[in-house]
Amino acid sequence: MLSGKTILIGITGGIAAYKICELIRMYKRQNANVRVICTPNALNFVTKLTLQNLSQNEVGIDEFNIPDYKPEHISYADEADIMLIAPTTANTIGKIANGICDNLLTSVVCAFKKPILIAPAMNCNMWQNAAVKENIAKLQKYGYEIIDPEAGFLACGTEGVGRLCSLDKIFDRTVEVLNSKKKLSGKxxxxxxxxxxxxxxxxxxxxxxxxxxxxxxxxxxxxxxxxxxxxxxxxxxxxxxxxxxxxxxxxxxxxxxxxxxxxxxxxxxxxxxxxxxxxxxxxxxxxxxxxxxxxxxxxxxxxxxxxxxxxxxxxxxxxxxxxxxxxxxxxxxxxxxxxxxxxxxxxxxxxxxxxxxxxxxxxxxxxxxxxxxxxxxxxxxxxxxxxxxxxxxxxxxxxxxxxxxxxx
Ligand SMILES: Cc1cc2nc3c(=O)[nH]c(=O)nc-3n(C[C@H](O)[C@H](O)[C@H](O)COP(=O)(O)O)c2cc1C
Incomplete structure (x- = not known):
């Protein structure tokens, strides 16, 4: 289903980061080339070794670790067909919405011209926060697709909307976007x-x-x-x-x-x-x-x-x-x-x-x-x-x- 496609996954420092290990396997089973970038904070939740083994690719973290003449944020942006950021923290949402590029992940986002899917996950009060809401609206306005979080029991012990949406939903949406032309093309x-x-x-x-x-x-x-x-x-x-x-x-x-x-x-x-x-x-x-x-x-x-x-x-x-x-x-x-x-x-x-x-x-x-x-x-x-x-x-x-x- 996904052979010939490169999916770039950005992982940020949220508790749901562990779930992305399984998502990588889902894409790999469909023959996708999976590349992973982590924010430094994401490494508190998943290890580079795990992600590297599952994706069978180097994991990008340090923007200034440049293997050849081309800066990493440009190489990643050029090579992938789609970018998915999951889980996306409130912090990274705020940075992207305001054009801040202070790590490899946020710099790649800024240089990325193809579709970007953002799957937020956070505590329900954070999701309700006015600044977060405004940043989400901004992202939508700029053309990012938000895969909304779901309601349920959260890792912090409370219940509400904020849980990373199901991996099946993220997977299906990635495939749809990769295989579809834009809704109004030709009009x-x-x-x-x-x-x-x-x-x-x-x-x-x-x-x-x-x-x-x-x-x-x-x-x-x-x-x-x-x-x-x-x-x-x-x-x-x-x-x-x-x-x-x-x-x-x-x-x-x-x-x-x-x-x-x-x-x-x-x-x-x-x-x-x-x-x-x-x-x-x-x-x-x-x-x-x-x-x-x-x-x-x-x-x-x-x-x-x-x-x-x-x-x-x-x-x-x-x-x-x-x-x-x-x-x-x-x-x-x-x-x-x-x-x-x-x-x-x-x-x-x-x-x-x-x-x-x-x-x-x-x-x-x-x-x-x-x-x-x-x-x-x-x-x-x-x-x-x-x-x-x-x-x-x-x-x-x-x-x-x-x-x-x-x-x-
Ligand atoms: C145990 C723990 C779990 C966290 N879970 C989340 C989360 O699910 N969503 C979120 O937005 N922030 C969460 N945070 C806060 C972020 O890690 C923090 O805002 C961090 O600065 C995010 O950095 P990043 O966006 O560069 O990855 C959590 C922090 C801790 C200590």
Whole structure:
């Protein structure tokens, strides 16, 4: 099952370290090449000799013990197909979440470009600790997969959530990740982000408070899951996927239309101005003696409605920011726009929505509410939204297959 694969196991200083001896044997039975790195503290729980014999490889501990020209942390990172850290202590979780590289294991993690699975194990109070929780959320945001600990009787004598999850579960997940392509690979997902900017004159404009954070979180998350991402953004960002920088609603319309035909999914998370200035002044407008002036506005195109009306295979998702009657307005809006999903959020709250790192949304489809997502960081919200859309995308694909075989 695993021949030709190299699994790099990182062991940290937790009591569950002894269990990893058996896990190494499970991988070896399936012909994997197993390499092991220990933190110095892990050696209080398992011996180098045991791990060396079970893995049939040298065990890495000292970052500065360099056998040839290549530093160990680079060699380990280059050679393995996947990295598993089990058990992962609260201490090492904190270090990885903050980019600290103070031993061989944490340096390898920093240099590792392939999937990393993290299986935490610790006392239940440590697992509940606010800093640990925040570090775990950070790791998820950065694309590490967390294999959650289980509830049960803990080595420290208490009962609760914190026990290393079963070796079978870790083993199965490693095999799945090694043998699977990423969930969204092959899908082109176009996402818009930020508030549009409508010029009044060369120095003044009309805009809104959208920070673009939700759209960027969606783009990061889709990219992480293997999608071919195009982010059309009014906000400046640097990423490894395609970014089209736009300013006004008209720019955004042009950019969306250009990408639409070849897209599998378009998510309109941007806050597009409903109106723009009719006559943009070429020169800076001068202050006059008048107490009042008027600027005439004209309606901007409704990009969401436009693309919803011409979609064929695309899944179209809109966002709806409301300051009152959130759900009634959202239900009305999705019918009017004709999109597949509408993500409704309440902008009257200061702890979520515009500019905040957090959000709390309700996902609707044409039939009504699909899912309510509790307040969480925008990356986790993005992950859940994609989970819902991806399910639908798969259904669309199944339907398409049935249709082409004459069963629709
Ligand atoms: C007997 C014993 C058991 C421990 N078990 C755990 C554990 O299961 N999880 C954990 O996060 N820390 C545990 N610790 C604390 C860690 O060993 C400690 O935080 C250490 O600094 C971790 O270092 P490392 O992350 O570099 O391996 C334990 C300590 C002792 C003495």
């Amino acid at each position: 082109k997902i176009v996402i818009t982000a930020g508030g549009t900017i409508e010029d009044i004159d060369p120095v003044r404009y009309i805009s809104n408070y959208s920070s673009g954070k939700m759209g960027i979180a969606l783009a990061d998350c889709a990219f992480e899951q293997g999608a071919d991402v195009v982010l059309i953004s009014t906000v400046h960002v640097k990423r490894n996927y395609k970014i089209v920088k736009v300013k006004s609603a008209l720019d955004m319309q042009k950019a969306v239309n250009k990408e639409f035909e070849t897209a599998d999914c378009v998510i309109m998370a941007a806050a597009v101005a409903d109106y723009r200035v009719k006559n943009i002044s070429e020169q800076k407008m001068k202050k006059t003696s008048d107490d009042e002036i008027s600027i005439q506005l004209v309606k901007n195109p409704d990009i969401l409605k436009e693309i919803s009306s011409k979609k064929t295979i695309q899944t179209v998702v809109g966002f709806c920011a409301e300051s009152e009657n959130l759900l009634e307005n959202a239900k009305e809006k999705i019918l009017k726009k004709g999109c597949d999903y509408l993500i409704a959020n309440d902008i009257s709250r200061s702890d979520i929505g515009f500019s905040s790192d957090y959000n709390e949304v309700t996902i609707l489809n044409q039939k009504g509410i699909v899912k309510k997502l509790e307040r969480s960081d925008k990356y986790s919200i993005a992950k859940e939204i994609l989970e819902v859309i991806y399910g639908q995308e798969r259904n669309n694909e199944d339907n398409r297959e049935l249709c082409t075989s004459g069963i629709c």
